[in-house]
Amino acid sequence: MKTGIFICHCGHNIKHTIDVKKLSQYFKKYPNVTVSEDYPFVCSEPGQDMIRESIEKQGLDRVLIASCTPSLHGDLFKDLLKKSDLNPFLLRRVSIREHCSWVGDDLEINTEKARRLILAGLYSAAHYVPLEEKVVEVTKSALIVGGGVSGLSAAAFLSKMGMQVYLVEKEAELGGHVRALKNIWPARKDGKEIIDEMVAELAGRKNVEIFTSTTISAFEGFFGNYEVTLATPEGEKKMTAGGVIVAIGFAPFDPIVKPELNYGKDERIITTLEFEERADTLQLPENPRIAILHCVGSRDEQIGKPYCSRVCCINALRVGEAVKNKCKDSYVESFYMDVRAHPRGGEEYFEDTQEKGVLFTRANVAEITPTPAGLVIRGEDTLFGEFFEREFDLVVLSIGMSPPIDNKLMATLFKITLDKDKFFLEAHIKLRPFDTAVKGIFIAGSCSGPKDVEESINHGRASAVKLFGFLNLGYAFVDPFISSVDPKRCSGCRMCETACVAKAIKFDEAKRVVHVEEAACMGCGLCNSTCPSSAISLKGSIDMMIDDEISALTEAI
Amino acid sequence: MEEKTNKNPEIIGFACSFCTFKASEMAGSLRMKYPDGVKLVQVPCSSRVDPAFVIKAILEGADGAFVAGCHPGDCHFIKGNYYTRRKIAALKEMFDAFSMKDKLKLFWVSAAEARRFVEKVTGMYDEIKEKKNAGKKA
Numbered sequence: 261m262k263t264g265i266f267i268c269h270c271g272h273n274i275k276h277t278i279d280v281k282k283l284s285q286y287f288k289k290y291p292n293v294t295v296s297e298d299y300p301f302v303c304s305e306p307g308q309d310m311i312r313e314s315i316e317k318q319g320l321d322r323v324l325i326a327s328c329t330p331s332l333h334g335d336l337f338k339d340l341l342k343k344s345d346l347n348p349f350l351l352r353r354v355s356i357r358e359h360c361s362w363v364g365d366d367l368e369i370n371t372e373k374a375r376r377l378i379l380a381g382l383y384s385a386a387h388y389v390p391l392e393e394k395v396v397e398v399t400k401s402a403l404i405v406g407g408g409v410s411g412l413s414a415a416a417f418l419s420k421m422g423m424q425v426y427l428v429e430k431e432a433e434l435g436g437h438v439r440a441l442k443n444i445w446p447a448r449k450d451g452k453e454i455i456d457e458m459v460a461e462l463a464g465r466k467n468v469e470i471f472t473s474t475t476i477s478a479f480e481g482f483f484g485n486y487e488v489t490l491a492t493p494e495g496e497k498k499m500t501a502g503g504v505i506v507a508i509g510f511a512p513f514d515p516i517v518k519p520e521l522n523y524g525k526d527e528r529i530i531t532t533l534e535f536e537e538r539a540d541t542l543q544l545p546e547n548p549r550i551a552i553l554h555c556v557g558s559r560d561e562q563i564g565k566p567y568c569s570r571v572c573c574i575n576a577l578r579v580g581e582a583v584k585n586k587c588k589d590s591y592v593e594s595f596y597m598d599v600r601a602h603p604r605g606g607e608e609y610f611e612d613t614q615e616k617g618v619l620f621t622r623a624n625v626a627e628i629t630p631t632p633a634g635l636v637i638r639g640e641d642t643l644f645g646e647f648f649e650r651e652f653d654l655v656v657l658s659i660g661m662s663p664p665i666d667n668k669l670m671a672t673l674f675k676i677t678l679d680k681d682k683f684f685l686e687a688h689i690k691l692r693p694f695d696t697a698v699k700g701i702f703i704a705g706s707c708s709g710p711k712d713v714e715e716s717i718n719h720g721r722a723s724a725v726k727l728f729g730f731l732n733l734g735y736a737f738v739d740p741f742i743s744s745v746d747p748k749r750c751s752g753c754r755m756c757e758t759a760c761v762a763k764a765i766k767f768d769e770a771k772r773v774v775h776v777e778e779a780a781c782m783g784c785g786l787c788n789s790t791c792p793s794s795a796i797s798l799k800g801s802i803d804m805m806i807d808d809e810i811s812a813l814t815e816a817i
Numbered sequence: 818m819e820e821k822t823n824k825n826p827e828i829i830g831f832a833c834s835f836c837t838f839k840a841s842e843m844a845g846s847l848r849m850k851y852p853d854g855v856k857l858v859q860v861p862c863s864s865r866v867d868p869a870f871v872i873k874a875i876l877e878g879a880d881g882a883f884v885a886g887c888h889p890g891d892c893h894f895i896k897g898n899y900y901t902r903r904k905i906a907a908l909k910e911m912f913d914a915f916s917m918k919d920k921l922k923l924f925w926v927s928a929a930e931a932r933r934f935v936e937k938v939t940g941m942y943d944e945i946k947e948k949k950n951a952g953k954k955a
């Protein structure tokens with residue numbers, strides 16, 4: 261066996277708290293190790309070249325890369341092996357960054373931990389065998405859940421590329437929250453206009469089926485061929501979808517959660533969303549006094565909403581501007597923590613609004629008390645350190661974005677994880693921001709955290725591009741980590757058959773042994789740990805690999 | 818790499834790729850600290866964990882072992898973790914019979930719960946460390 265070990269410095273990220281030189285020297289003298297090197301960035305082009313050269317010159321038959329966690333750069337290193345004519349499943353990744361150099365600060369302790377982790381990888385890799393990637397036929401169709409701007413933008417791209425699209429919307433109309441918004445910033449268009457344009461694009465396409473007032477009632481199967489059941493007003497409908505984009509949006513924050521604001525108890529206290537609807541019909545005195553509260557339902561640890569909703573500062577500015585445009589002599593005061601005018605042009609917009617005469621007071625608002633004469637706001641001016649009490653005719657609460665109502669339902673159905681704020685969690689915040697942990701299931705738009713219209717449209721389109729890449733060829737490669745049976749060992753007890761959730765194990769009455777239906781096997785390994793005869797084992801994770809890994813970690817070897 | 822005189826516990830954790838292992842990746846990215854004695858073996862699903870692995874880890878000198886997977890109902894493989902729960906419950910009874918109850922734990926940690934991961938492993942580590950050194954206290 262000829263193993264090459266490549267230890268990455270990751271700049272300072274690993275080198276800083278792990279003695280990489282000592283490790284590469286140490287493994288040089290290990291049996292079956294032909295090459296042991298450390299390198300500043302193994303993922304860089306020169307780093308990759310070094311590995312390729314070693315594989316080709318030294319005839320390596322195992323490659324162990326000790327670097328970042330295995331879910332990063334997976335395909336990059338696999339492709340590297342392929343290019344050198346080495347089976348990609350002879351690669352072992354060992355995480356010495358996320359699981360070692362970043363976890364502790366002590367160089368000596370970390371170096372020892374890293375040594376054992378690499379050792380475990382080395383012992384495990386000794387049992388690796390070349391595997392062939394499994395090819396599955398995929399259906400060129402996509403299920404898109406949610407017809408807001410993010411779902412619509414995903415649908416537009418996929419249908420344009422010729423993919424069959426099933427767009428499912430819970431409400432009677434497409435468009436989500438944007439449909440109700442007026443004078444959307446920065447486009448300065450009514451939401452309805454934007455939505456109508458997007459819907460018109462889809463309407464002409466034969467490969468788009470739109471289901472409104474519809475929900476998903478069942479979802480089963482695997483990447484490339486998911487079985488979907490819809491509950492439509494006309495009854496149940498079934499279809500096969502190659503992949504899914506979940507774009508169920510957000511729920512507007514409900515200020516009832518904050519009783520001190522007295523929302524819902526007085527008609528003069530409204531949200532930014534209600535302002536959109538009622539701006540033209542509001543009954544106000546001639547030169548009204550209007551207060552706008554920022555961050556309602558955002559950046560508030562006490563109610564479990566520590567995050568910034570990203571759109572509410574701009575919304576607050578929009579309200580202030582709208583009032584000032586209509587009535588120059590109104591008194592408009594915005595109470596903020598700090599103004600986060602996120603998007604491009606936001607800061608300039610903030611300045612323009614100030615110039616229009618909207619006053620900005622940095623404050624903690626304690627309560628709103630309705631009286632017949634007006635709404636009394638009490639709070640603390642946090643710049644002057646003074647308490648204040650002022651009376652207004654209308655208070656507009658700039659509400660934040662909360663997770664969608666169906667977050668838990670959809671999370672269970674599609675196996676998506678929720679983040680700490682209960683939005684959908686992406687597979688990796690920087691490197692895989694559209695993917696979930698499940699292959700072929702993507703998230704788009706504000707269901708994965710607050711986003712404005714532009715960001716939601718981009719997110720939708722990006723997820724669509726990724727899904728398109730997965731399905732376009734009509735077939736796809738999936739990892740060959742499936743179980744196989746050694747018929748000589750199998751006693752025919754059928755315990756694995758009972759356990760297997762995927763019903764992938766079939767009993768041969770004549771031979772009295774079982775076999776695995778490869779296409780159905782999910783690769784969980786449950787059968788492997790169930791079989792009393794050690795007759796069935798999961799490729800890529802066989803008993804011997806795990807056994808030796810344990811022994812290396814406990815230093816029993 | 819020299820002769821180690823380690824009084825600190827060594828814990829082997831079997832972590833499901835879809836949840837706990839992901840949480841541990843996130844914990845690392847967030848630079849959360851936990852004892853170096855905690856070392857993970859990545860498994861495709863908590864149901865892949867054969868009780869024999871746990872026993873092997875203990876027999877070979879680990880002070881503790883844990884199996885960690887997705888919360889009930891959230892298993893990527895539909896219901897692998899229910900099997901895990903049953904297997905580990907049975908194994909726990911056995912451990913209990915040998916007065917080794919604290920050496921085995923089962924955690925549910927989702928991919929988003931980096932903090933929970935750190936709390937769980939640190940909690941287990943501290944508990945074992947205290948027991949391990951109990952007799953040595955003055």
Ligand SMILES: Cc1cc2nc3c(=O)[nH]c(=O)nc-3n(C[C@H](O)[C@H](O)[C@H](O)COP(=O)(O)OP(=O)(O)OC[C@H]3O[C@@H](n4cnc5c(N)ncnc54)[C@H](O)[C@@H]3O)c2cc1C
Binds near residue numbers: 408435670707
């Ligand atoms: C008051 C307010 C003002 C705003 N102003 C601006 C602005 O000026 N500029 C700007 O850029 N952004 C603004 N935004 C943000 C904007 O509304 C969002 O960026 C946008 O709505 C996100 O689109 P989405 O598709 O992700 O979600 P949504 O618009 O929420 O659409 C999600 C869709 O999914 C559907 N759905 C939900 N659950 C299911 C289910 N289980 N099955 C099927 N369908 C389902 C919903 O019915 C909805 O149609 C504002 C937001 C608010 C609250």
Ligand code: SF4
Binds near residue numbers: 745751752757773791
């Ligand atoms: S559990 Fe093992 S011995 Fe029993 S049928 Fe399955 S493979 Fe054969």
Ligand code: SF4
Binds near residue numbers: 759780782785798
């Ligand atoms: S690995 Fe899982 S899905 Fe595949 S045969 Fe075994 S139990 Fe069934």
